[in-house]
Amino acid sequence: MKTLPPFFKSHGYVITALIILTFILHGCGPDKKAKTEEKLVAKKDGIVQITTTVMDFISPDTIPFGWNTFNYQNNSNETHFFLLDKYPEGKTILNTKNEVFPPFDKGMDLINEGKTEAGFAEFNNLPAWFFEVVFSGGSGLVSPKKNSTTTVNLEPGYYLMECYVKMPNGKFHSSMGMAKPIIVSKDKSNVSPPIPTITITISSTEGINYNGSIAKGPQVFSVEFKDQITHENFVGHDVNLVKLADTTNLEALENWMNWADPKGLITPAPEGVTFLGGVNDSPAGSVGYFEVDLEPGNYAFISEVPNTMKKGMLKTFTVSE
Incomplete structure (x- = not known):
């Protein structure tokens, strides 16, 4: 490099x-x-x-x-x-x-x-x-x-x-x-943070982690940023939820999440992915929340940084019927 x-x-x-x-x-x-x-x-x-x-x-x-x-x-x-x-x-x-x-x-x-x-x-x-x-x-x-x-x-x-x-x-x-x-x-504001059903943590040393299994139906995810650093593409980490199809290529998804790659973050998104929100780049020590009504199927949490698999920032999971 x-x-x-x-x-x-x-x-x-x-x-x-x-x-x-x-x-x-x-x-x-x-x-x-x-x-x-x-x-x-x-x-x-x-x-x-x-x-x-x-x-x-x-x-x-x-x-x-x-x-x-x-x-x-x-x-x-x-x-x-x-x-x-x-x-x-x-x-x-x-x-x-x-x-x-x-x-x-x-x-x-x-x-x-x-x-x-x-x-x-x-x-x-x-x-x-x-x-x-x-x-x-x-x-x-x-x-x-x-x-x-x-x-x-x-x-x-x-x-x-x-x-x-x-x-x-x-x-x-x-x-x-x-x-x-x-x-x-x-x-x-008179708004209070929602009560999470699933707690997610993200850090540069431990990647993305969460507690328990994830069920279908309405879920509230909390995202705790245990730290924040500058990654190789000059941005900090975040958490994005993506629904996967049977045809989804995880390597293609990983590469697409890196904007510094000429083909990264470019339209169209990789085949077989549906992005459902998450919590964007936030300071160390902060907590954000996102809410999703989950259908049965295969999903992943992924961060917008290079080498997500190696860093533990691409985690797949299945929501059962």
């Missing part, structure tokens, strides 16, 4: 946000209809509704701090997720446009030309404040026409909601409008 430049030795963990936060500057925000719908979206019974119709996030602009339960409805024909990135105080998407876009755009151009090391070196020109961005959870991957329910604990501040799954041409979904600011206010 080539030696990475100093930027990635010390700051590799922020590459997730870099992918999206800069590509948004190519434009493609929600159209007028989506903006109108966005204003009409309300938070009902403590549930924050997020909807994707094509390449967009329709959601409230402001939510309370503390526990928030998100229902993410993916009505599009693409696989998506949402990840919440907390910005340092005083910084917004305008700072990204003026300070982050130029070096990142040049770096990505070099990487796409096959000049990977030179592209990574270009990121040394990124502003210091950008490395204070905190990945604060969100949904796991959600297949087309599916929905997910995820509960996370958020501090007040300015966040960017993003998706960096890739189009068939390799362009990130953010360049098509899937990056949206959202404010977490100083008004406290």
Whole structure:
């Protein structure tokens, strides 16, 4: 493996946000209809509704701090997720446009030309404040026409909601409008975390583990992040639930989960997989929750990092009749 430049030795963990936060500057925000719908979206019974119709996030602009339960409805024909990135105080998407876009755009151009090391070196020109961005959870991957329910604990501040799954041409979904600011206010949420039926832990040393057997029907999974590190693809670990078909190739699934692979996180997803949500990249020590009504069949928990089998971050299980 080539030696990475100093930027990635010390700051590799922020590459997730870099992918999206800069590509948004190519434009493609929600159209007028989506903006109108966005204003009409309300938070009902403590549930924050997020909807994707094509390449967009329709959601409230402001939510309370503390526990928030998100229902993410993916009505599009693409696989998506949402990840919440907390910005340092005083910084917004305008700072990204003026300070982050130029070096990142040049770096990505070099990487796409096959000049990977030179592209990574270009990121040394990124502003210091950008490395204070905190990945604060969100949904796991959600297949087309599916929905997910995820509960996370958020501090007040300015966040960017993003998706960096890739189009068939390799362009990130953010360049098509899937990056949206959202404010977490100083008004406290009245939501409490759900009571889990299954407890999952994830760490860099022990992989993904869970207690007991998993039965059919409604389940509430808690996900405890015992630690968080920067993996080879410059992101932290998360937990995604996927339903497997008889034809599913686990090696192909493992490779697809690595965005740094040219074919990773690119549409379409591997044959025979249906993503049902999970809990996205979160800080060490945090806990998130996701809810799923399980049908009988074969499933897996998998993280969005390279070499998941070796790291114990791909665990299969069967739900019986």
